[in-house]
Structures are given as structure tokens and as C-alpha cells.
Amino acid sequence: MVNPLLAPELRELLAEKKYSELCEFCESFHPAQIAEFLSALTPKEIWEILSRLSPSLRGEIFSHIDEDVQLNMINTLGREVMGKLLSEMPPDDRxxxxxxxxERQREAIIPAMAQAEREDLRRLIAYPEGTAGSVMTSEYAVLNPDLTVEDALLKLRREAPNKETIYYSFVVDENHKLxxxxxxxxxIVAxxxxxxxDIMYEDVIFARAYDDQEEVARLIQKYDLLAIPVVDEQNRLVGIITHDDVMDILQQEQQEDVEKLMAIGGSHEVGVYTKLSTWDHFKSRIPWIVVLALMGFVSGLIIQNYESIFLQVAILASFMPMLTGTGGNAGSQSATLVIRALAVNEITIRDAFKVLSKEFRVAFLMSIILAAIAYLRVMAFYGQAALPPSVTPLKVGLAVAIALALQVITSTLIGALLPLVAVSVKVDPAVVASPLLATMVDIxxxxxxxxxxxxxLNL
Amino acid sequence: MVNPLLAPELRELLAEKKYSELCEFCESFHPAQIAEFLSALTPKEIWEILSRLSPSLRGEIFSHIDEDVQLNMINTLGREVMGKLLSEMPPDDRxxxxxxxxERQREAIIPAMAQAEREDLRRLIAYPEGTAGSVMTSEYAVLNPDLTVEDALLKLRREAPNKETIYYSFVVDENHKLxxxxxxxxxIVAxxxxxxxDIMYEDVIFARAYDDQEEVARLIQKYDLLAIPVVDEQNRLVGIITHDDVMDILQQEQQEDVEKLMAIGGSHEVGVYTKLSTWDHFKSRIPWIVVLALMGFVSGLIIQNYESIFLQVAILASFMPMLTGTGGNAGSQSATLVIRALAVNEITIRDAFKVLSKEFRVAFLMSIILAAIAYLRVMAFYGQAALPPSVTPLKVGLAVAIALALQVITSTLIGALLPLVAVSVKVDPAVVASPLLATMVDIxxxxxxxxxxxxxLNL
Incomplete structure (x- = not known):
């Protein structure tokens, strides 16, 4: 976010070279707030202020600046300055x-970074997107098991400015095993x-570097942790994931789930609606729209096939949208509930039978109500509709009511079944639910x- | 969750009265893990173990036990024991x-609680659901501004077992003002x-007791806080909300948003799919299903009105599902994206024009592709359809293509507009999107x- 409120004051302080006041200002607010204020300035002005601050505060503020502005700064300030700034950022944000x-800019800037940070970056960036490794930070506090509590506190006190958190320390042996x-x-209370x-917990809750980030976030949430350690295949500590990253992960996964449910593709990033170009939006939306439209043609072929029914009893056509629509709604209700229950690990594939039988009971109750409404609707409004001699309004009402009841039961069951099948073949349930469900329900x-x-109607 | 793995061992230790081993076991794992193990035992057995532990550990473990089991314990163990257990729980979980x-049970148990906890409960329970006050805890650490750092550390060390967190302390004046x-x-580093x-931050990020819990969660997320203080109208500190509650709030809000989008009512609680009865599920789903079905009849009336068109060119009926379906899909895409962007505060109502013009451009691009596909589909499959002499397949293709293009543009704009209108009249955008959108798009x-x-077609 950009907050231009204080831009004139900041510029004035800069012009008058009142650097100590600027520093004091930057230290008295939260880095995220300072980042908002600074974002209203030019890259050169931002750097002029940042360069007066302590490295850790500078890195912290820079990491909170909007990505647009960060990229703008990278383009303007040159590789030396940017190599320095990148070296000072928290490793996970970096x-x-x-x-x-x-690619080209990456190749230019990385060599300008300090060596330790450069190596750290290359190590962290190697983890695939979506894994615990890709969101962890390497600035964690470690302690030797033989340290006294007093020495441990002294060590943490010394290291505090360079650690993501000193509230959790991880104890490692000589091989860096957790x-x-x-x-x-x-x-403090020891x-x-x-x-x-003597005081450490040996039963540590941890994650592996290639674990799914959402699973790790759920662990942190379940155990109310401030941070979770991440280990490699040899159980060596390679990083930690902190509570604030978890919120971002959960928000990211939420965005992904909702967008997939609504047949939207793309990267599912959070907070980029206005930043994405028309073309990007088009690319993430058109694939499913086309696929679904093509699937809609399948329904069209079925209708073409049964066309003669409409020509005999024209009024039947008018109930079609209500019928397919209600089926679609019932199906998305059950699909949504099952997907959510799967997502929060409330149910697994082994509960399939229990889920389907519950859905059947719910659908059965709904179908009674809906059938009654549909029947009444037909009786009330069949109006001047021309009916062939053998067809009475009562029969039409009966046909619509029975069809609607069957449709609601079928759709609800399909909606519950599809996510379960998806999970059992290791496909994201959210993505099959929307398009496949819509098509199957229609057909x-x-x-x-x-x-x-x-x-x-004996047609 | 219930983990029956260790139930036999725990029962054996109980039978052999090996209480010190039981205590050691309970202290060496995370309270949430112990809670899972204990949940497999009977209420009496659980209490037999819990009663040997320290009050704060007992309260912590009990607060992690599944609500079913908690309620079961309340029904079995009698008001004296339960009053004690409730007194020892963290105030927010309590x-x-x-x-x-x-109501009846509440009235029986509350008087059995210790006085301080009873008053605390009555105070906290008064805040309406969904406010910051309803999720805060009253076990926060406060410091006097004149304390030396050494004395402050001593105080925190003493109070640590009874505070939700000692990592953040809040400084208050003699009137308890923050x-x-x-x-x-x-x-530690002072x-x-x-x-x-001398070392405190005076620019505290805080929430007010009647603020919306989601807004408060977003503050904690934005500033990466461990906890946020909550104040009353007189700026007096009344509680804190910790980072772990934020995850639960965000997950709760996510559940609510998705379920509302999918036309599901009810309480939107997380993780209760299997716990809710068939009847509860029915009650939360039937209202929107009926409303949407009734709205579907409106579409039916429109079709009845234009019936003569189908009788003249029967093939037109077969494109109807694809047309309304594609409109519905395009509309939910834009609605979802706008709702999400509003939810994460990326856009506000003032961006309405920007949003609509972006949506128009995206929809325009999509409509070109879809119109082309629809035209080709008609030309390829009009087959043996009987057409009146004045109607050529080319004209039918043109009509379907134009209608689809207009439908996609209209639906996309309606999808973007509805959430914006909802927000401007202070209605939850997620709830108007689904039903109203579906109906408007169809009509x-x-x-x-x-x-x-x-x-x-000159009909």
C-alpha cells in the first residue's frame, strides 16, 4: 500500500538534511507503516532515507515495500545498492x-550480494514453489544442548537483531541435526x-523441506506455534517457518481454492486484481470458459435429440433452466462442503460411504420440498399452454416434480462424490468440482x- | 481429533496407579497431542489423569480436547469438577x-467457577459474536512505565504460567489506559x-473491542504481530488477541465466504461437516435452493413468453443451456475476483469505475473467442434441423454468436457490479453474488x- 500522507514532510526533512529526525521517525513506527509512507517517494528518495538506517531495520522496511515499488527501485538504483539491500532483507522475503x-536482472543483481546471503539465496530458491522449503527462512536461532541457560540467553541477546525470532530456539547436535x-x-523461567x-522439549513438532506448505501451515495452526523447524532428509535443521508466513500461506491457499471452484486459472496470487493486465485476466479466465461452453454444447446435443418432446409439449422447455439450475446449486453445495471438510482434514477418502449416505439423506429431504413446489408451480401457471389431448396439467406437474426430485438427489451425490474421487487419484478436488460437476449435472x-x-406423459 | 493409539497404555498406567509416569508423559508432549490421546478415554479416566497435573497445564490440555468430548465431560463429571476445569482454561477458549x-447447563456451572474467572467470563461473553471482544483473552501481561527492565523481567518470569503470552507486554497508566x-x-536487549x-513503543497498533474480528485479523497479518491489544471506548486495555486466534478467524471467514458464494446458509463453522445432523445440513441448504428454484421459474416464464420462437426454429432451444451456463460462469469469475479483491482490501468502492472498465475489456476479449466458437458449432451441427424458408444456418449461427457475446459481456459486468453495490450498501458481497447473480444472468x-x-432471424 502507498500512503502519501507524510510525503511532503519527508521530502522537507530530506531537503533540509535533517537525517537524525528522519531516522528517529523510521524507528518509532512499525516497519510496515514506514514502508507505506516511503512508497509515495521516488526510488532515489527512498534510498536516501533507507541508507541512513541500521542494516536490519533497512532490510525490514524494504521487505515491506510494495513489490511494484521494489521492482522500480531495482530498475533505478543500480546493482551495487540493490545487492546491498537484498543482502539485508529477511531471507524468505528476499x-x-x-x-x-x-532472468536477466536476477543474473545481474545476485553477484552484487554479500557471499553468505548469495549462497543462502541459491539454497532457498532451489525448493519448488508450494513446499515448506520455499517459504522458510534461514535466520533462526540455534543453541548447543550443553549451554547453560545464562549463556543461551546471552547468545540470543547478541543475535536478536539478525534472527527472525528469538522466542523459539532450536537445539542441534554437532551434525546440525535437530x-x-x-x-x-x-x-527465562528456568x-x-x-x-x-535439561529444559528442552525433545518431542519437537517439525516439517520436512519438501512437505506441502499448506500441511505445514495446518501444523502450526493446530499446535498454536510461533514457528516450526524444517529439516532435510538427514533430519538436519535447514530453516524455520514463522507464524506470520502461515497466514499468508493460508490466505494464498484460500484464494486458490475459491478461484479454482469458480473456474479461474492462473497463478492465484493474492491482492493482484488491479495489477494484472487485461490480457493476464483474459488468459486466466478464458480456458475454463471455453471448456465449459464446449461442454454446454453436449447438453445442446441432448436437447436436439429430444426436440420432438418440446414440439409436442412446448411448456416443458420452460422448466429446463430451473431444473438444471437447481441441480447445479445442489451439486455445488455438497461439493463445497465436502471440499472444505477434506481441506481442513475433517474427513478423508475412507469416510466416503458416510459422506454419501449423509448427502443422500439431505438431498432426499430437499427433493420432497422442491418436488412439491414444482408441482404447485406447474398447476398454478400452466395457463394457456397448448397440451396434446393425452397430456393433462396434472401429469405435467407430476413429471416436472419427479424429474426435479431425481435431479436434486443425483446432483447432490455427484457433487459429494467428485471431490472424493479427485482426492483418491491425487487431483485437487477444487478444480474438478466446478467444470466437471456443472457438465455432469446438466447432462x-x-x-x-x-x-x-x-x-x-406417454410421449 | 481422537487418537486411540495410546489408550491401552494410558489405561494400564491408570490401573497400576503410576501417576508420576502419567504426569511425565503429559508434560513431554504438546498439550494438543495429549488432548488427542486423552480423547480416546472415558470422561472419568480423562479427569483422573488431568486432576494430577498442574492447573495451567490441565486447563491448556482441556482446552484442546474436542468439543464433543468436553461436553460429554461436562455431562458426566458434575458441576464442582467442571467449575474447576473451566476456571483453569484460557479465558478465550472458556x-x-x-x-x-x-442455557440450563450454563446456569448450573458458572456459579461453581472461581469468582475472578466467573466475572471475567461474564465480561467476555457479553461481546457480540464476530467482534474483537468476542475472541480476545484477558490473560495478558501488563507493565508499569516506571518499572526498570530488570524488575519487568522478574515480573514476567513470575507471571509467565498464567499469561497467554509474555512475548508482548502492554504498558498502561494508572487508569489502565494503553x-x-x-x-x-x-x-532482553535493553x-x-x-x-x-524508555524503551517502549508509544505508537501501538491496537483494536477496539467492537471492531470486526476479520479487520483485526488483517491488522495482525499486515504487521506480523504476535498479539494485538484491544481497548474500550476510554482507551483502557481490556484484552489481547493472539496470532493463533487470527488463523482460526481467517479460516472461519474463509469458510463463511466460500459457503455464502455457494449458496449455503447456517453458522459456517469450520470442521463440523460430520458433526452436523442431516437435519442441520438440510436447514442450512434448503433456503437458498428454494429461493433459487423460485427464481428459476422467472426464467421459465420468460421462455413461456417467447415459446413461439422455439416452435418456429426448434434448434434454438438446444443452445439455451450453453448460453445461460456460459453467462453464469463468466459472471461468477468476475464476481469471485472482485469479492476477493474487496476482502483483502485491495480495492474499495471508489475503484468501481476502474474495475468495471477492466472487466469490460476482459469480457470483450472473451466474447470474441466464444462468438467464433458458437458460430462454428452451429455451422457444423445444424444437421437435419428443420428451418423455416427465411432462416438460413448462417443466420442462426450469427444470432447465437451475437447473443453469446452480449451475454458474456453483460454477465461479466453484472458479476463485477453486484459485489461493489453490496459493499456500498453494507451487505456482505459474498451473499448477493451467488443467488442474485445467477438469476440476473439467466434473465x-x-x-x-x-x-x-x-x-x-426476422421472427
Missing amino acids: VDLVKHLP IGFVSLKDL PTGARVK FGLLIYFNVARLV | VDLVKHLP IGFVSLKDL PTGARVK FGLLIYFNVARLV
Whole structure:
């Protein structure tokens, strides 16, 4: 976000070279707030202010600046300055930013970074998108199990400015294998003279670097953790994921789920609606729209096939949208509930039978109400509709009511079944639900409708 | 969750009265894990174990036990035991549980609680659902501004077991007004001899007790906070909301948004799919299904009105589902994106014009592709369809293509407009999007289709 409120004041302080006041200002607000204020300035002005601050505060503020402005700064300020700024950013934010740079710029800036940070970046950036490794930070506090509590506190005190958090420390052996964890609270309340190994928890809740980021976020959420350690195949500590990243992960996954449910493709990034170009929006939306339209033609072919029914009892055509629509709504209700229950690990594929039988009962109750409404609707409004001699309004009402009831039950069951099938073949349930569901509901619905009409009305 | 893995071992330890081993076991795992293990036991067995633990650990474990099991314990263990257990729970979890008790049980148990906790409960439970006050806890650490850092650390060390977090302390004046905040990290790195007022941040990010919980969650997320203080109208500190509650709030809001989008009513609680009865599911789903079905009849009336068109050119009926369906899909895409952008505060009502013009451009691009596909489809498959002499397949193709293009543009714009209108009249955008959108898209789509067909085909 950009907050231009203080831009004139900041410019004035800059012009008058009141640097100590500027520094004081930057230290007295939250880095995210400072970032908002600075975003209203030019890249050169931003750097002029940032360059006066301590490296860790500078890195912190820069990491909160909007990505547009960050990229703008990279384009303007030259590789030396940017290499410095990147080196000072929190490692996880740095990886995010570098991932968004064009290849050419990436190659130019990375060599300008300090060596340790450069190596750290290359290591972190190697983890595939969506894994725990891709969101972890390498600035975690480690303790030796043999340290006394006093020495541990001294060490944390010294390292505090360079660590993402000192509230959780991880205890590692000589091979950097994770063997325990202590919180700062444990250290503070520990009896004097105790050693880290005496007070550490050995049953550490941890993640593996290639675990799915959403699963890791759910662990942090379940155990109310501030941070979770991430280990490699040899159980060596390679990073931590902190509570604030979890919120971003959960929000990202939410965006993805909703967009997939609504047949939207693309990268599912959060907060980029206005930033994406018309062309980007077009590209992420047109594929499913076309696929769904093509599938709609299948329904069209079914209707063409049963056309004679409409020519005999024209009024039947007018119930078609209500029939397919209601089926679609019932199907998305059950699909949504099952997808959510799967997402929060409330149910698994083994509960399929329980889920389907519950859905059947719910659908059965709904179908009674809907059938009654449909019947009344036909009786009330068949009006001047021309009916062949063998067809009475009562029969039409019966046909529509029966078809609607069957359609609601079928659609609800399909809606519940599809996500379960998707999960069992390791496909994201959200993505099959929308298009496949819509098509199947339409096709089944029309087949049910025409066949019920034929049977009941003797066409 | 219930984890029956260790139930036999726990029962054996109980039978052999090996209480110290039981206590050691409970202390060496995370309270949430212990809660899972205990949930497999009977209420009496659970209490037999819990009663041996320290009050704060007991309260912590009990608060992680599944609500079903908690309620079961309340029904079995009697008011004395339960009053004790409730008194020891974290205040925010206690409020949640008591809210779910039937009135009669609530009245029985509350008087059995310790006085301080009873008053605290009555105070917290008074805040309406969905406000910051309803999710905050009253176990926060406060400091006097004149304390030295050493004394502050001693105080926190003493109070640690009874506070939700000691990593953030809030500084209050003699009237309990919030005047600053210090983190434990600040206290630890502070020079010896400094006073709290020297190192505290005076620009505290805070929430008011009646603020919307989602807005507060977004603040914590934006500023990467561990906790946010909550104040009353007189700026007096009344509670804090911690980072772990934020995840639950965001997940709750996500559930609500998705379910509303999919036309599902009810309480939108997370993780209760299997717990809700068939009847509960029915009640939360039937209202919108009926409303949408009734609205579907409106489309039916339009079709009845234009019936003569189908009787003249029967093939037109077969494109109807594709036309309304594609409109519905395009509309939910734009509605979803706009709702999400509004939810994460990326856009506001003032961006309406920008949003609509972007949506128009995207829809225009999509309509070209779709019109071309529709035209080709008609030309390829009009087959043996009987057409009146004045109507050529080329004209039918043209009519369908034009109608589809207009329908996609109209639906996309309606999808973007509805959430914006909803927000401007202070209605939740997610709830108007689904039903109103579906109906409007259908009605506009059919009117467009029939009128375009009439014009192009001269019917």
C-alpha cells in the first residue's frame, strides 16, 4: 500500500538534511507503516532515507515495500545498492522478490550480494514453489544442548537483531541435526545453572523441506506455534517457518481454492486484481470458459435429440433452466462442503460411504420440498399452454416434480462424490468440482428430465 | 481429533496407579497431542489423569480436547469438577465452550467457577459474536512505565504460567489506559538500568473491542504481530488477541465466504461437516435452493413468453443451456475476483469505475473467442434441423454468436457490479453474488437471446 500522507514532510526533512529526525521517525513506527509512507517517494528518495538506517531495520522496511515499488527501485538504483539491500532483507522475503525478477536482472543483481546471503539465496530458491522449503527462512536461532541457560540467553541477546525470532530456539547436535527446542519463556523461567538439554522439549513438532506448505501451515495452526523447524532428509535443521508466513500461506491457499471452484486459472496470487493486465485476466479466465461452453454444447446435443418432446409439449422447455439450475446449486453445495471438510482434514477418502449416505439423506429431504413446489408451480401457471389431448396439467406437474426430485438427489451425490474421487487419484478436488460437476449435472439432469417426461406423459 | 493409539497404555498406567509416569508423559508432549490421546478415554479416566497435573497445564490440555468430548465431560463429571476445569482454561477458549452450552447447563456451572474467572467470563461473553471482544483473552501481561527492565523481567518470569503470552507486554497508566508496548526481545536487549518507558513503543497498533474480528485479523497479518491489544471506548486495555486466534478467524471467514458464494446458509463453522445432523445440513441448504428454484421459474416464464420462437426454429432451444451456463460462469469469475479483491482490501468502492472498465475489456476479449466458437458449432451441427424458408444456418449461427457475446459481456459486468453495490450498501458481497447473480444472468441472458434471435432471424 502507498500512503502519501507524510510525503511532503519527508521530502522537507530530506531537503533540509535533517537525517537524525528522519531516522528517529523510521524507528518509532512499525516497519510496515514506514514502508507505506516511503512508497509515495521516488526510488532515489527512498534510498536516501533507507541508507541512513541500521542494516536490519533497512532490510525490514524494504521487505515491506510494495513489490511494484521494489521492482522500480531495482530498475533505478543500480546493482551495487540493490545487492546491498537484498543482502539485508529477511531471507524468505528476499527469495520471494528474486523469484519475481526477470532472468536477466536476477543474473545481474545476485553477484552484487554479500557471499553468505548469495549462497543462502541459491539454497532457498532451489525448493519448488508450494513446499515448506520455499517459504522458510534461514535466520533462526540455534543453541548447543550443553549451554547453560545464562549463556543461551546471552547468545540470543547478541543475535536478536539478525534472527527472525528469538522466542523459539532450536537445539542441534554437532551434525546440525535437530534434537530439541526451547522457548524464550522456558529459558527465562528456568532455574539458574540449568543447561539447555535439561529444559528442552525433545518431542519437537517439525516439517520436512519438501512437505506441502499448506500441511505445514495446518501444523502450526493446530499446535498454536510461533514457528516450526524444517529439516532435510538427514533430519538436519535447514530453516524455520514463522507464524506470520502461515497466514499468508493460508490466505494464498484460500484464494486458490475459491478461484479454482469458480473456474479461474492462473497463478492465484493474492491482492493482484488491479495489477494484472487485461490480457493476464483474459488468459486466466478464458480456458475454463471455453471448456465449459464446449461442454454446454453436449447438453445442446441432448436437447436436439429430444426436440420432438418440446414440439409436442412446448411448456416443458420452460422448466429446463430451473431444473438444471437447481441441480447445479445442489451439486455445488455438497461439493463445497465436502471440499472444505477434506481441506481442513475433517474427513478423508475412507469416510466416503458416510459422506454419501449423509448427502443422500439431505438431498432426499430437499427433493420432497422442491418436488412439491414444482408441482404447485406447474398447476398454478400452466395457463394457456397448448397440451396434446393425452397430456393433462396434472401429469405435467407430476413429471416436472419427479424429474426435479431425481435431479436434486443425483446432483447432490455427484457433487459429494467428485471431490472424493479427485482426492483418491491425487487431483485437487477444487478444480474438478466446478467444470466437471456443472457438465455432469446438466447432462444427467436433461436425461432424467426427458426420460421422466416420456414415461409419465406417454410421449 | 481422537487418537486411540495410546489408550491401552494410558489405561494400564491408570490401573497400576503410576501417576508420576502419567504426569511425565503429559508434560513431554504438546498439550494438543495429549488432548488427542486423552480423547480416546472415558470422561472419568480423562479427569483422573488431568486432576494430577498442574492447573495451567490441565486447563491448556482441556482446552484442546474436542468439543464433543468436553461436553460429554461436562455431562458426566458434575458441576464442582467442571467449575474447576473451566476456571483453569484460557479465558478465550472458556468463553467459546460456555457459549456452546445449553442455557440450563450454563446456569448450573458458572456459579461453581472461581469468582475472578466467573466475572471475567461474564465480561467476555457479553461481546457480540464476530467482534474483537468476542475472541480476545484477558490473560495478558501488563507493565508499569516506571518499572526498570530488570524488575519487568522478574515480573514476567513470575507471571509467565498464567499469561497467554509474555512475548508482548502492554504498558498502561494508572487508569489502565494503553500507553505503550514492549516485546520480550526489547526487554532482553535493553541496557541495564533502563526503564520500561524508555524503551517502549508509544505508537501501538491496537483494536477496539467492537471492531470486526476479520479487520483485526488483517491488522495482525499486515504487521506480523504476535498479539494485538484491544481497548474500550476510554482507551483502557481490556484484552489481547493472539496470532493463533487470527488463523482460526481467517479460516472461519474463509469458510463463511466460500459457503455464502455457494449458496449455503447456517453458522459456517469450520470442521463440523460430520458433526452436523442431516437435519442441520438440510436447514442450512434448503433456503437458498428454494429461493433459487423460485427464481428459476422467472426464467421459465420468460421462455413461456417467447415459446413461439422455439416452435418456429426448434434448434434454438438446444443452445439455451450453453448460453445461460456460459453467462453464469463468466459472471461468477468476475464476481469471485472482485469479492476477493474487496476482502483483502485491495480495492474499495471508489475503484468501481476502474474495475468495471477492466472487466469490460476482459469480457470483450472473451466474447470474441466464444462468438467464433458458437458460430462454428452451429455451422457444423445444424444437421437435419428443420428451418423455416427465411432462416438460413448462417443466420442462426450469427444470432447465437451475437447473443453469446452480449451475454458474456453483460454477465461479466453484472458479476463485477453486484459485489461493489453490496459493499456500498453494507451487505456482505459474498451473499448477493451467488443467488442474485445467477438469476440476473439467466434473465438477461434469455432476454438477450430471444431478442437477438428475433431481430437477426426476422421472427
